[in-house]
Amino acid sequence: MKLLTEEGALKGALQVILQEVLECEMEQSLQAAKGERTGGRQGYRSGYYGRSLITRVGKLELRVPQDRQGRFSTELFARYQRSEKALVAALMTMYVQGVSTRRVKLITEELCGHEFSASAVSAINAKLDEELHRFFTRRLEDPLAYLILDARYERVREDGLGQSRAVQIALGVGRDGRRQVLAVELAAKESTGTWKTQLLGLKERGLHGVQVVVSDDHPGLKRAIMEVLPEARWQRCYVHFLRNARDQLGRRHADDCITELTWLYERHAVLEARTDLTRWLERWSEKHPKLCTWVEANIEETFTFFLLPREHHKHLRSTNMLERLNQELKRRTLLVRIFPDETSCLRLSRALAIEIHEQWVEENRYLNMGLLAPERPGQTQAA
Numbered sequence: 001m002k003l004l005t006e007e008g009a010l011k012g013a014l015q016v017i018l019q020e021v022l023e024c025e026m027e028q029s030l031q032a033a034k035g036e037r038t039g040g041r042q043g044y045r046s047g048y049y050g051r052s053l054i055t056r057v058g059k060l061e062l063r064v065p066q067d068r069q070g071r072f073s074t075e076l077f078a079r080y081q082r083s084e085k086a087l088v089a090a091l092m093t094m095y096v097q098g099v100s101t102r103r104v105k106l107i108t109e110e111l112c113g114h115e116f117s118a119s120a121v122s123a124i125n126a127k128l129d130e131e132l133h134r135f136f137t138r139r140l141e142d143p144l145a146y147l148i149l150d151a152r153y154e155r156v157r158e159d160g161l162g163q164s165r166a167v168q169i170a171l172g173v174g175r176d177g178r179r180q181v182l183a184v185e186l187a188a189k190e191s192t193g194t195w196k197t198q199l200l201g202l203k204e205r206g207l208h209g210v211q212v213v214v215s216d217d218h219p220g221l222k223r224a225i226m227e228v229l230p231e232a233r234w235q236r237c238y239v240h241f242l243r244n245a246r247d248q249l250g251r252r253h254a255d256d257c258i259t260e261l262t263w264l265y266e267r268h269a270v271l272e273a274r275t276d277l278t279r280w281l282e283r284w285s286e287k288h289p290k291l292c293t294w295v296e297a298n299i300e301e302t303f304t305f306f307l308l309p310r311e312h313h314k315h316l317r318s319t320n321m322l323e324r325l326n327q328e329l330k331r332r333t334l335l336v337r338i339f340p341d342e343t344s345c346l347r348l349s350r351a352l353a354i355e356i357h358e359q360w361v362e363e364n365r366y367l368n369m370g371l372l373a374p375e376r377p378g379q380t381q382a383a
Helices: 009-030 076-080 082-096 102-112 118-136 192-204 219-228 238-247 256-266 270-284 289-302 310-316 320-336 342-362
Strands: 045-055 058-067 144-158 161-174 179-187 212-215 233-236
Touching: 009 045, 009 058, 118 342, 144 179, 144 219, 144 320, 144 342, 161 192, 161 320, 161 342, 179 192, 179 342, 192 219, 212 219, 219 233, 233 238, 233 289, 238 256, 238 289, 256 270, 256 289, 270 289, 320 342
Parallel strands: 144 212, 212 233
Antiparallel strands: 045 058, 144 161, 161 179
C-alpha cells in the first residue's frame, strides 16, 4: 500500500533494489560477502563512491562499492543510461554552443549535477558515437522475413534556422519471431534516393529473406522498395490508407463510411474482405463518388497481409510496430525541442532505438514464425 499511496515510495523502493544489486555484484566479484572470512576470497572492499542514475521515476543516488585493487566494475549503469547520455549530450551541446536557454542549463545540471565544458561534451559524444556505430553496422546474419519502414520528423538548427529532418527507421522480424531495430538514419527529406541508400546499406550488411515489406504510400519509399527488394511483397499500411481516405471526404461529411471501411480489415480472408468491399461500394458510391473511386483503385495494396498466417494479420497490416519507438522518440525529443545539429539528433534517436531493441530481444517472441511458409526463390510482389 505504501508503494501505491506514498509520494516518492516507488522511487525509494527502486533505489533500495538497485543498491542491493550493486552489493550482490561486489560479492560475486570478490567471491565473499562483506566481512566473510574464506580462502577463496578474491580481494577486499574499499568503501564507496556516489553515482547518480536517471530513471523513469526520477534521479536515484546510489553508493557504488569499490575494491582495493580497483578491479570491480558494474554494468548496471551502461545500458540503462545510453539514451539518457544521448539526451544529456544534445542538451550539453546546446549549452556549450551558446544557443541554449536558462531552462536547458537547469536541466543539464539536474541530470548530471555539474556544468559542462566543450572538452567534456566531446569526450562523452565520442564514446557514445563509437557504441552506436558498432550497433548500426553489425552484420545481419539471420533471415528477416518482415521489414517495416517509416519516418518521423524532428527539428534541427542549421545556419541559425530551424529545419525539418526525416528520421528514417527500419525494423525487422527474424525467424525467431523477435523484433529488431535494423537502421536509423537522418535525411533532409524522404525520397527515393534516401530510402534506396538505406535499403542498400541493409543489404550490404547481410539483409536477406524478406518476404513482406510494410510501409506507407510515400512515392519515394515505395519506389525504393520495388527497386531494392523486388522479390518481396509490399503491404501498404492500412492506417495511413484510412487517413488518406478521409482526405477524400469534405470536413462537413460524417465518416460513417470510413468506419465501415475499417471493418474490412477484421476479416479472416481476402475473399471476405472483397465481398464486403463490393457491398460498401454499392452503399456509398452515390453519396461519395470521389471517395469510392479512389478506394476501389487503391485498396488492393492494403490486402497483402491476408496472404500471411491469420495470427500475423494484426501485426503486419500496418506500421504500428513502430509506434512504441516513435512514442519514445517524441517523449524525449520534446525536451530538446530543436536539436543544435544533425549529429545530436541522430545520436539521441539511435540511442533510444537501441534501448528498445534490447528490450525486444529479451522479451518473449513477438510472432510465431513457424506458421510462415519458407521464402520462395524468385518471389514477386502481389496483392
